[in-house]
Amino acid sequence: MPAGGPISGARTTVRIVVVGDRGSGKSSLIAAASAETFRPDVPPVLYPTRLPADYYPDGIPIIIIDTSSSLENRGKLAEELKRADAVVLTYACDQPSTLNRLSSFWLHELRRLEIKAPVIVAGCKLDRRNEEYNLSVEMVPLMQQFREIETCIECSAANMLQIQEVFYFAQKAVLHPTAPLFDQETQALRPRCIRALKRIFILCDHDMDGALNDEELNEFQENAVLADPLLQSFFKNNNSEPLTSISGEQVKCFNASLRPDELVGVKRVVQEKLPEGVNDLGLTLTGFLFLHALFIEKGRIETTWTVLRKFGYNDELKLRDDYLSIPSKKAPDQSVELTSEAVEFLKGIFSTFDDDKDGVLRDSELEDLFSTAPESPWDEAPYKDAVQRTPLSGLSLSGFLSEVGRLVKWALMTVLDPAESIANLIYVGHNCNAASALHITRSRSVDRKKQQTERNVFQCFVFGPKNAGKSALLMSLLGRPFSENITLATGEQYVVNVVDQHMGNKKTLILREIPEDGVKKLLSNKESLAACDVAVFVYDSSSEYSFKGAVELLSYVARKGEESGFGMPCLLIAAKNDLDSNSTVNKDSAKVCLDMGMDAPIPVSVKERDLNNVFYRIVNAAGHPHLSVPETDIGRSQKRYRQIVTHTLMYLSVGAAATFIGLAAYRAYAARKNSSS
Template sequence: MPGGSAAAGRSGVRVVVVGDRGTGKSSLISAAASESFPEHVPRVLPPTRLPADFYPDRIPVTIVDTSSSIESRGKLDEELKRADAVVLTYACDDPLTLTRLNTFWLPELRRLEIKSPIVVVGCKLDLRDECQPMSLENVMGPIMQQYREIETCIECSSATLIQVPDVFYYAQKAVLHPTAPLFDQERQCLKPRCIRALKRIFFLCDNDMDGALSDSELNEFQVKCFNAPLQAAEIVGVKRVVQERIPGGVNDLGLTLEGFLFLHALFIEKGRLETTWAVLRKFGYDDNLKLRDDILPAPSKHAPDQSVELTSEAVEFLRGIFRLYDLDNDGSLQPAELDAVFVTAPESPWGEAPYADAAEKTALGSITLKGFLSEWALMTALDPTSSLANLIYIGYGGDPASALRLTRRRSVDRKKQRTERNVFCCCVFGPKKAGKSALLNSFLGRPFSNNYSPTTGECYAANVVDQLGGTEKTLILQEIPEDGVKKFLSNKESLAAYDVALFVYDSSDEYSWKRARELLLDVARCGEESGYGVPCLLIAAKDDLDPFPMALQNAARVTQQMGIDAPIPVSVKLRDSNSLFSKVISAAEHPHMSIPETDIGKKRKKYCHLVQNSLMFVSVGAAIAVVGMAAYRAYAVRKNS
């Protein structure tokens, strides 16, 4: 059956049965398990297991019976929160129990925030009064409109075994092949994320890229997803069904994207969700219509001072994608063109923080090639798995393991006094109103603004920096708000992720300088204690204003004491960056230099050197003594002989 492979990732399904007392919960479970009507049933059955071969998906089902008594409410609530699916019962011969669905049970499930699919089941169908016929669709239609979490409704009879196995089949199916991710019941159409996933699958199967699936391509698709070929008559039949309903669904070349999407909507409308789920899961999608983590070989475990970068192969692929979607050849992607890049991804990944305003754009809001590559570098640094997934969504066809690389540890770089990284991460500290945000904006080529707005959330700026000799390096700046420094440094490994730290202060304000100096000392101490010290640069911002008295002397004394370079004067307002960003790259490329030292750190270092020298002296002395003893013994042997 098509749904078999879809269930491969699950070891079992847990179904909890709830409803008013006397609605037939225990009899329903017992009848399903024994395939016979039980004469005597306990009030509450122990958990009952339907074996893997009970249903075509070959996934075992555990059914949990519950009591609706007040004293059992705590246990009931606990079971509901553990449920994969909920079977909610009423008695066909008792209209009050049907009313209770709307007045108590469904609101109660919402109050408990139960997210599991619900199957509403009318039990005791054989006892319904034949003089009062009832249409299940008419009765349940309005309730299902109000409670979209209801997956389906069914009536059954434990006494006659009518539709008893179907109850738990639908419950299992609601878990293994859920409707909610695929289909909008209210609008009766495929959901956007489902459309995006099916588009990607269509493009992958359209081998000749002519915009349609030919008969041979359709057959390959069928074999890949269901391990069975399509007969010629079946292909003709499929096309006829599509053409009758969607004129543009078939053309002279084959089944179009419009027709492909229509077919899946038709499967879902007819209750054949397992068919669409089999296709999606064959192409690596999970229940959230994202690629499964197990097929994304992104480096997950690594040392704190390692980072993840795109390989040159992946960067070249992205350059090609940029050229492909730059339809007007203006060197930038307009918002619509950028959306088209990610049309086969679950959504555009750069619509919200921290990516939304993190890259260089033109005055019209288009993203440049540098901005495009910088966004990818930022996403790879922050979320390698998401970056790799999006590469695959947009068509990266190489080995996924060849797209990302794990960098060498920064501690090793310091010892070797060089680095092989292409992307550098820099944290930007400083007091309020020092000019941190203005500095990040200038890095992205944005005009200076006198309006001040404090940074509250994550704020990044990423761009490509041209170096001497024609090389390009990507620099990622992360602003650390003054209020967040204490929390940031509370994690002893926080500095491990950065290549450089900048300390921005208002050069016209003495307090701003003193606060920046305090922050520098805090970061230096943290680096010394954790062993993750980073090169530090002081930035004397607002150089267009008159400096406060003694500014240069104070700064010179502090930098000399701590062993770092003198502050770099910068005026964002006058667009005078003094080659700041190239200097940041240079500091990152020389990871053994510009690391500040506190007095305590110097003393500790001196003590360590003293201990090492003492140990060396002792070791040399011991070695001399051993050699001397050996020589004496040799002499004594020769003398005696």
């Protein structure tokens, strides 16, 4: 079972800002919580107050900020609110006008300032109220109108009544937030919470029979919190009252097994409320989800959060970075690929979820595959349109898995975002560490010295002026037919597919289109070319203007590569070869390639499907990183300068050595002469 971090995640403090009308009891509330006794002589505004880590069971210290409600201090109040983790909004129980001000001013002011922190409404001076009062009559409509309110509570500093509870609920709203897990309007678990709990259920269902038997349920609770005495009491008595007690012993994570009668109580409550939640084998997924909805409904949201954090989840219901243990690249020009072990795992996953065994993952099957992930990673850019989809509206074996098992879409994710790749591997059931799933490639600078590469995935940057044919080239990698009405990319886009090499060898090729107006921004980062294995420069072979634009881009990129030390093989691609060729362009393009030490331009016609083996040649260039690296005039000048300096130093070294030898010989001669005389 995975080990999680502390119950509160990585947070080290909780900052709570107390606001409200003048005289509503803010300072007395803070002072009473700090001193644990009533103080009649409290100043109007207190200095920041610290409640120590052992004040509440979560073990996280609290910083409480008192505020002034005067007009001249509104600027400082706004600054404090924007730094708040939680807000305690006070009113005086004996002053109805302060209660009305919550909805007429304070809550609207928080929205105006775009404060996203949870709000705890605290009615102070409860001891001064004389008449009977039903809190829910006022507060339920208020909470329905302002969903940012987590809890409403009334207290008395003079009587020390529910003072600690105010800041406990504020801390709880930060450490165990309701919004990511539960939709208050529909009174149901949110989709991302359901997905996370489904993954946890599957991990705990060791015999994979679709239910948690007593042994599996016990193991789950030993790693979670079902041994909470208050929860045990609830399951025994089927108590319908909210569980709101906060004593330390009641929120600890106990490591004791539930007794048989307690297990029966858990299952009985679920079965009474939801018959399909329990079957002959044990607690079903439906029952498991219902159980957590019940915890939240009964005020025990920390129970569900403890479970989630034990299994590595953060507040966004994604796996924490420390849980993923991503290996770090040592050099910018290294890349990350899937290991053969990860590829074999994904082959098995593909087969498992291909229910109809038609070689295609349909949309419903893909949704089922990623039902334990926060969402499907393929639904958004840059992955959504990066591979060719089949007419069946599914993802074929050649799209989701390459013909030799390389997952081209997953390969793209691994190159662009290794953390996201390993996280999704874990979401869909990979239970190994990151080192067994990801491989860090050798630095490309080392590959160039060795004149070979061991990479299986190459990233190609596609440059070129507008209307040169870049997008058409990308679509042709996916095997899509030419279209006159092709939608031109407004930003960067990626496509990925497998390219056959000699002797049955296959490589994964990623094409990344760089818009002409985005080149300077891209190259403003000195390490941007480190990710590029090969660059191609596309131009319309019938247009002299297009060719000049491509050559300008080539010169600019080549110079940036020389300056950064991340030079790469480059190719010129003469697109639209079906149009009348321009003789000047043909002659000048050959000269440019000769001058810069590059291969001759590659003529292609996407329209006539005459690609001239262009993708094979791109991969071949990437596989030989010491060849086709262009030299600019500046680069050649610098190279000649370095050669001159090297030769000069060599001559100086030889001259110095000769002088030293001559001086040593003279000294030896003089010494012999002196000794003979």
